[in-house]
Amino acid sequence: MTVNTVYRATQAWGPCVEGTALVALTLFSPRYDLDRYGATFARPGHSCFGESIAERILVCPGVQGGVAGGWAFLMMKARSAGFAALVFADVNPVMVQGAIVAEIPILAGIDRRIFEEIASGMKLLVDPADRSVVVFG
């Protein structure tokens, strides 16, 4: 991977945001994975266990579970503990609807090479207007 790599997405909404990546390689569900009050990953055995989600950019292959995300993003944002942005390969309506209501930028259909080439902690620029994620080397 070279410095300032760009990954393309097929769907996007929201404003441009910079932040720190939080890479989760298993299907994501706010209800199944998060302590929604403490805003951390809390599912035992999860690769992000214990990590705070506050102002992090989630990068994840896909989603599972139900409709909790529609309210959960709003709930966590109200506690000043929400994600900065969401970047998925596969997504469902609940994630998109929840992101829009909570005003969290969201991308879907991201180039799956991103999951092999980046790690949590890297600096990202999520640009929905360009449907891209820039990874700063």
Next chain:
Amino acid sequence: MRAQNAIRLTREEQAIGRGERGLGTKLVFEQQLAVAEFFGADRFVPITHVHLSADYEVMGEGGGAWLERWLEHGLQVSVPTTRGTQCIPRGAGERFCTSPQMASGEQETRARLQRLGVTLLDTGSVFQGPLVPLFGEHIAWGDSGAVTYANGALGARSNVESGPAALAAAITGRTPAYGFHLDASRAPTLNVHVTAELQDVADWGALGAVVGRRASGYFSVPFFEIDEGAPSSDDMKHLAAALASYGSIAMFHIAGVTPEAERYREIALSIEQSEIIEADLVGFLEATAPAERAVELVVLGPPELSLREMEAVARLFAGRRVNEEVTVFANTSLVQHAAAHATGTLLTLRDAGVLVLAGTNWYNSEIAASREHFAWRRLLTNSAKLANAVHVLGYEPVLAPTHVCVEAAVSGRLP
């Protein structure tokens, strides 16, 4: 109002966009337009019924403030709208830890939703009564397993709508036409040949879990060819819940059973095939089996038990009682609870020591606090969906058929 991208708006929708039905409706519609644009919808579709998930446990203060803003705009639902389960128990309170904040927050949530015109049905499995959609009926539902059931088992048409999106649809009377409102999305993408025996709702849930993991993705549509027997409504209910839970799958077909299966049989025969054998389901259940056999907590459902399921559980107890070291919850809806009361089944279950929850799914309550207070850890259930949801709250779920759950409830030990 100029349509965003290629979205064709009716005159009424254009009027909404101009604010002619009020600023609040305009703002709600703009959120719907954003979703429509994201998923490439070129129009909206009128809907006949909305069913949403909106309880304080998942909404918190942020959700409450959001509702309050819509109320300040004077918004009201414009189509029949019902709500799913609440997060505080009716009855069985002595085995719950409900904080004052949760209790008051849920009461405030109920009041706000009622002011919006929402009927508090407190039911997740609304497709088993009292509101069953028709084949082809466009609805906007927001309980994931319920949507999968409505689409697959009934041939109704809905996407999985989050609480805010479902409420938006209730206010405007329409939802973006993408996903499972469209024929193109309902065609199968995976053919699943099932040779395994499916004897209990836990088996059907395990099937949904295995396929959900293999074929995860909202637009994934499995087409099941099942060698042994046809499913009941309750079986499909558990299949649907697990497909949604493990794979975010919102549509399925079962050859010879579901209403659109024959329409798509040729497509199903031409696509990628997968096989589910006995070992797949046995392996899934056994992966949850604990080394220690003592049982302290048994939870039946979700999805909510139907009258038929409650009758079956009552027969399994056969006059015996729950072991004094064990707590057993059975989740059901208000409607099914009323039926169980009228038929005497409820009394039989209570005499057996089962705590029947009506209108509250146990796992929507403060079960992390309950775990700490009652020192629960191992949770025995016949629900694959529940088994997926409780790890994060410190429980160790064990998935087993209903009769095993009942035997363990009586003896206090897994066989």
